[in-house]
Amino acid sequence: MKHSRRDWLKLSFLTSLAGYFFFQFPGKLFAKEKDKSEVILIRDKEVLKYDGNPDKSILSDMMDKAITTLTGINNSSDAWKSIIKPDDIVGIKSNEWSHLPTPEALEEILKERVLNAGVREQNISVRDRGILKDPVFQKSTALINVRPMRTHDWSGAGTLIKNYIVFTKKPWTYHPDTCADLAKLWKLPEVAGKTRLNILVMLTPLFHGTGPHHFNKEYIWNYYGLLVGFDSVAVDSVGVRILENKRKEYFCEERPLNPPAKHILLADTRHKLGNANPEKIKLVTIGWKEGILL
Amino acid sequence: MNSKSLTELLPAEHSGWKTANEDNFYDNESLYNYIDGGAELYLSYGFNKVISRNYIKPGQPEIRVDVFDMIKPRNAYGVYTHSREKIEHNFGQGSQTLIGAVLFWKDMYYVSVISQSETDEVTKAIYGIARIIDSSIPGEGKIPGVVKLLPEDNLVAESVTYFHHPVWLNYFAWLFEDNYLNITKETSAVWAKYETTRKRAMLLLVQYPDEHTARLGFNSFTKYFFPNPENGLITKDINGRWLSSRLGGKLFVAIFNAPYKDFAIALMDKIHNS
Structure with missing residues (x-):
């Protein structure tokens, strides 16, 4: 294939951009540069209040412990500053699924941490749908990806990889073969190379769905956890293992997700987005261990 | 089946529960807007239209009813068997009751009556509405x-x-x-x-x-x-x-x-x- 001068110029521009980001942020951000992807699982049995909503101060503490462990920087503020710069324009990609949304308290905590890293308020947006029309997301230089873990009728699981589906105007083009190639979303120009942190909310995950709205309280449980990492594929991989183990415990037999969440494995083997293989994941567990399901 | 006929399967009100707003209808093109992420399951079986209606009563959580016209009984039966965890015959030709939910199939219809919260009154209303819809569907479909x-x-x-x-x-x-x-x-x-x-x-x-x-x-x-x-x-x-x-x-x-x-x-x- 012959390359035009325009192609070479474009390539050169992209290469310089990649170089810019590479030198600005810790090598850990680039999961495939290391042999293993680190995933932090933090749990606190006190995090859920009597009404089922999270206690913001405990959640905040969990988030701080997770980010300091992940970055290896003792102080939470400095840890955040190692991944977010004051001149960043930050989109916090949340999830508003009505039955199990990203907790508002966690959205607030993340925004506070980004503000504390020196980013101006007008350069931060927390949103799910409508991000393609959101001026902050349109200009974003950094993304924080946060959503609850749940089973899903078509993709097997609602994952961090899948959380970027709203970055495309044509989500249905990602549906074939039960969303096998969702990792392609991460190569869209609006997304590629921007994700600084992935947080899979495991406070009350949904391990099974039934009916048109795929939700019933019978199939959620209090897990009291957060999974945090730079590699979304690795974080999703751990999350799905927990779901599968919960299903096995609840149904008293092997009950793999149906359909299988193949997009996680293929994000690794086909799209090279990150590590799905448990042998390539360094899992660090902090806090409450009972019922950890790993 | 047209939208009017689907409407006729649902009660206008039940034990003080009244229709909250206008009915919504979704077809092959618009189902994604309603059950984002779940539409493909229904499309994989074959689906014509769904009516969605909410019922409200002061001091009680909302009840949502969806009746899917699945074109053929085999499609309605298929969706019903999907993710079914127990065998019950309390409604239609096969049903499943969960916390705040009744799901059943009958003829070419798949029916869901749910509420986000469960009180004794909600449970009674859910069962009552499900029973009315069950009676409104005259025929039965063949199991494949x-x-x-x-x-x-x-x-x-x-x-x-x-x-x-x-x-x-x-x-x-x-x-x-x-x-x-x-x-x-x-x-x-x-x-x-x-x-x-x-x-x-x-x-x-x-x-x-x-x-x-x-x-x-x-x-x-x-x-x-x-x-x-x-x-x-x-x-x-x-x-x-x-x-x-x-x-x-x-x-x-x-x-x-x-x-x-x-x-x-x-x-x-x-x-x-x-």
């Missing part, structure tokens, strides 16, 4: 014939899952990387589990429209699962469980995860002798 071919001994009844879309070949486990069995809308397929002394065995039946299509599906399957068919169509998988397959006329049978060779053969024989 392939389901009736399942041997009953040791059958885990709630595991029976009917389908005619290739995606659901991977319903119990990720076994198929492609549509090796050429599942189309013209085929009728069913998965079922059987109790054994160890882990449950899985049975797959596929009924093809003609013997030629069945042979093509069978050949494609054996090429992938039995690379050395001269050794017979029964073999151990990497977990030490038995996998077996057979074709009889238009009917394809495969057994996965059988604990013993004899178990697989006996189950296979029961189908062909039935």
